[in-house]
Amino acid sequence: MAKRDFYEVLGVARGASADEIKKAYRTKAKELHPDRNQDNPDAEAQFKEVNEAYDVLKDDTRKAAYDRYGHAAFEGGMGGGGPRGGYAGQGDFASAFSDVFEDLFGDFVGGRAGGGRSRASRGSDLRYNLRIALEDAFAGVQKTITVPGSVACTACNGTGAEGGAEPVSCPTCSGLGKVRAQNGFFTVERTCPTCNGAGQVVKNPCRVCHGAGRVEKERTLSVNIPAGVETGTRIRLAGEGEPGLRGGPAGDLYIFIEVKEHAIFQRDGLMLFCRVPVSMASAALGGEVEVPTIDGGRSRVKIPAGSQSGRQMRLRGKGMPALRGGGAGDMLIELAVETPVNLTTRQKELLREFEKIEAENNPETASFFKKVKTFWDGMKG
Known part of the structure; x- marks a missing residue:
């Protein structure tokens, strides 16, 4: 099957600028990413096609060769027409994919493409299961709870560095939080082993928290439980979860309500x-x-x-x-x-006397046994 025109794949004109090509690529890559199109069997092939087109058009030299010779510029004897002589599958695919990965997920990892990663990271959310009485669920109640976890280290103000000093840029990854290694035609990208992806390192770790920026400590909180809650109700306390790493924002605390069974x-x-x-x-x-x-x-x-x-x-x-x-x-x-139990002799006598005269006053009993008689007669027939 003939390859589609790379400009057509990205949806841009032949005279498009580098910024327009990059913008179109990111839009297409987001739209066609396999993780977002698990019900589309063609998404993976289309995603690879978009990456292949962008890998050529983002490079001025390869783009010029493609504009002049088309796909033939990278096939057969003309394979040397570009600086790498191949498409994204043979060239710097990791570089192309990294652009869209940062664009898709940069907000969650703390940085954007070209901007490095933030040293601070958000703390984890915490869950606390709270059992209350039905009466408390009816009227509402204020509860004091003890939450195990960690708090920001006061010795270093949460920075992880002795005396609260600011961390410095990681010398291994230059603050990017990731390193790349060339392996033949492939570029392999992995998390920086020195800073574990933070992009920054602490020269002199705090002696109290050992560079973590937080220490283990229980906290006591007062929680208002509103009237009307039931089992499964979730109450969110913003900023009451685990403190962030090295001064990052704290996570949230989620209180899950369980209402105990009542005796009445x-x-x-x-x-x-x-x-x-x-x-x-x-x-x-x-x-x-x-x-x-x-x-x-x-x-x-x-x-x-x-x-x-x-x-x-x-x-x-x-x-x-x-x-x-x-x-x-x-x-x-x-x-x-x-039904009464442990009857006295007199009570038994009265009930037996009552039983003799009550038949006509029990319409449901009479109706039931009439149906039973009809059923038995039918079985005999």
Whole structure:
């Protein structure tokens, strides 16, 4: 398959300047990078094609040869027409790829292409798991927590150098944080072994933190837990994570909430459920029962005569509050009709007497056994 015109690959005119070519290359490389196009099987080939085009057009000598002879300038007997006699796959591919790598990820590693790397690096984020009671989740609470970790070294003000002196540029990589080695036609780029990619080194490391710029120490923090939180709620405390390396910004502290199970209430979002036992007599005759509410109060609930187990009654606005406002949910009372145990002789006599006359007053029982009889008759047939 014939190679496409390099200018067409990058989407620029033949008279484009070096800056226009570089800008077009970065745009295309970002767009076609395989890591961003995992669902596109052609992305890798297109990405290589863009790098190949840029490797030629970024070099004035090779660009002039390409403008005059086209692809033939680097093929067959004319392979010596350029300073390296090959495309990006045979030439300084690492140099071409480094340009787009810095452009794509420079913000995260602390520097941009040509600008070196910053000596400071952001601290790590921390996670703290906090268990609270349902009552605290309802009302909100202030908790004091102890966070293990590290703090900026006061002896060197977080610089890592004795007396707070500023680090100096790494002599191995000249402050770039990376070194390159030529291996035949390939250029291999790796992290600088002297500064570990920081770009700067400390001549006289701090005796307290040994050049790290931070020391291990527990911290005590006061945290406000808002009303309405539930298990899985995440609270972010900006700048309360690990301090940055050598004066870099601190990370964040993320507090993950776990609400403990309650002995009386069960929660589902904004709804609360409370299972309340009632006697057979109260369920049959009707009555009242006093139930607790999550705010520590009490509510009297009327039990309709003839109530069955599982019957629910709603208390409006007695559930959990919505996080960040917006009202509150309801509380559902579920009746559990309780069968008495350890009966006295007199109680047994009364129940047997009651059993003889209650059949006609149990419509659900009559309906069920009528269906059972129909089922058995059907099986016999």
